[in-house]
Amino acid sequence: xxxxxxxxxxxxxxxxxxxxxxxxxxxxxxxxxxxxxxxxxxxxxxxxxxxxxxxxxxxxxxxxxxxxxxxxxxxxxxxxxxxxxxxxxxxxxxxxxxxxxxxxxxxxxxxxxxxxxxxxxxxxxxxxxxxxxxxxxxxxxxxxxxxxxxxxxxxxxxxxxxxxxxxxxxxxxxxxxxxxxxxxxxxxxxxxxxxxxxxxxxxxxxxxxxxxxxxxxxxxxxxxxxxxxxxxxxxxxxxxxxxxxxxxxxxxxxxxxxxxxxxxxxxxxxxxxxxxxxxxxxxxxxxxxxxxxxxxxxxxxxxxxxxxxxxxxxxxxxxxxxxxxxxxxxxxxxxxxxxxxxxxxxxxxxxxxxxxxxxxxxxxxxxxxxxxxxxxxxxxxxxxxxxxxxx
Amino acid sequence: xxxxxxxxxxxxxxxxxxxxxxxxxxxxxxxxxxxxxxxxxxxxxxxxxxxxxxxxxxxxxxxxxxxxxxxxxxxxxxxxxxxxx
Numbered sequence: 001x002x003x004x005x006x007x008x009x010x011x012x013x014x015x016x017x018x019x020x021x022x023x024x025x026x027x028x029x030x031x032x033x034x035x036x037x038x039x040x041x042x043x044x045x046x047x048x049x050x051x052x053x054x055x056x057x058x059x060x061x062x063x064x065x066x067x068x069x070x071x072x073x074x075x076x077x078x079x080x081x082x083x084x085x086x087x088x089x090x091x092x093x094x095x096x097x098x099x100x101x102x103x104x105x106x107x108x109x110x111x112x113x114x115x116x117x118x119x120x121x122x123x124x125x126x127x128x129x130x131x132x133x134x135x136x137x138x139x140x141x142x143x144x145x146x147x148x149x150x151x152x153x154x155x156x157x158x159x160x161x162x163x164x165x166x167x168x169x170x171x172x173x174x175x176x177x178x179x180x181x182x183x184x185x186x187x188x189x190x191x192x193x194x195x196x197x198x199x200x201x202x203x204x205x206x207x208x209x210x211x212x213x214x215x216x217x218x219x220x221x222x223x224x225x226x227x228x229x230x231x232x233x234x235x236x237x238x239x240x241x242x243x244x245x246x247x248x249x250x251x252x253x254x255x256x257x258x259x260x261x262x263x264x265x266x267x268x269x270x271x272x273x274x275x276x277x278x279x280x281x282x283x284x285x286x287x288x289x290x291x292x293x294x295x296x297x298x299x300x301x302x303x304x305x306x307x308x309x310x311x312x313x314x315x316x317x318x319x320x321x322x323x324x325x326x327x328x329x330x331x332x333x334x335x336x337x338x339x340x341x342x343x344x345x346x347x348x349x350x351x352x353x354x355x356x357x358x359x360x361x362x363x364x365x366x367x368x369x370x371x372x373x374x375x376x377x378x379x380x381x382x383x384x385x386x387x388x389x390x391x
Numbered sequence: 392x393x394x395x396x397x398x399x400x401x402x403x404x405x406x407x408x409x410x411x412x413x414x415x416x417x418x419x420x421x422x423x424x425x426x427x428x429x430x431x432x433x434x435x436x437x438x439x440x441x442x443x444x445x446x447x448x449x450x451x452x453x454x455x456x457x458x459x460x461x462x463x464x465x466x467x468x469x470x471x472x473x474x475x476x
Contacts, residue, residue: 074442075400075434075442075471076434076442091428095429097437099437106438107437108438109440110436110437
């Protein structure tokens with residue numbers, strides 16, 4: 001891989017810019033429009049009431065194309081698109097769908113689109129989508145038509161690593177964390193739950209695994225070189241240093257500094273009674289040593305709640321050498337919610353705003369990089385994803 | 392022929408009843424999709440299987456697959472199965 005070349009760090013946004021938070025839930029989607037100080041928030045929603053919205057993302061390249069991945073319990077999946085900030089929506093002409101198998105073969109069908117990633121600045125209308133069951137799709141027209149990546153979706157080796165529906169997460173196996181290197185649009189990363197971490201340097205034509213250093217699900221002597229046994233929950237690339245990635249995995253918190261291909265388990269320095277299991281991972285927009293996680297209880301039967309009912313964000317300022325508990329403003333006890341892998345994000349303000357949505361339908365905000373927290377919305381449905389945009 | 396549309400799909404048709412033609416159920420659903428773009432994929436997956444929670448009745452009898460032949464005056468009822476909480 002090329003010698004690291006740091007892109008110019010994103011400048012913090014000016015005081016008068018406003019923040020929008022996009023909240024996707026099990027029963028619809030909401031937009032929260034904040035003022036310049038991020039003090040008052042105007043609620044816009046529900047959109048798609050009753051639909052399962054897995055992800056809703058605004059295109060940072062044009063600031064107006066908004067995609068929402070939707071399905072209902074009874075209807076097939078689709079992707080909706082808006083170019084007027086949700087005033088009107090139009091359905092994709094060709095939503096993500098697997099290739100039709102020959103007559104008599106048992107082909108796969110997309111249950112839901114789970115993850116949406118806008119392409120790089122050099123490819124203005126390109127979007128990527130990850131689905132459940134695991135599939136990778138690409139649109140070259142701003143999310144109107146989607147085509148499958150046969151190199152993953154139909155590849156016998158990938159299909160073996162993916163396993164069956166029984167091998168995935170409780171809501172179905174998922175392809176997620178679709179990441180494009182901002183310096184090279186042909187350099188891609190993906191995560192599969194289960195199925196491990198994979199990298200392509202030729203635009204998705206071929207792939208190689210990125211598993212070294214990752215611990216294996218449950219131990220038991222499984223071969224750590226086998227992607228089947230790996231479950232990355234959330235992978236993030238640092239905007240200020242695209243050669244640094246962080247990962248919240250089923251088996252801990254990791255950091256990867258390219259060109260190395262070996263992940264380092266930085267979660268070992270988390271407090272033992274909290275552990276380093278969780279779903280989301282968020283990176284600072286301008287400082288590659290700063291990242292945040294939201295630990296959950298991954299002991300025993302995996303309650304997937306805040307450890308001991310005491311929710312907290314943990315942040316590092318030194319690349320994971322040490323972690324600081326950040327729970328000021330959160331309930332001190334008896335709060336059994338947690339945060340899913342897409343439900344935590346950051347804005348790019350001078351004092352970075354952090355946002356997370358809970359499984360109990362609360363939306364939380366910190367205006368000072370995690371020091372103090374405030375709940376800005378309650379009583380929403382279970383929150384699946386939280387994304388932000390500054391306009 | 393007459394096609395009765397369930398509430399979950401009326402965002403496409405904007406009414407509870409539509410007209411569509413076809414010698415088979417597959418052809419009828421393609422005709423419906425020509426009129427109401429996107430409606431078919433919400434009912435039938437990419438492998439041409441009727442989705443798990445969708446039921447289609449022809450003259451009151453549940454259709455097993457899309458190959459079912461249709462006659463000009465058949466009545467088609469599309470329903471979403473009752474399930475979940």
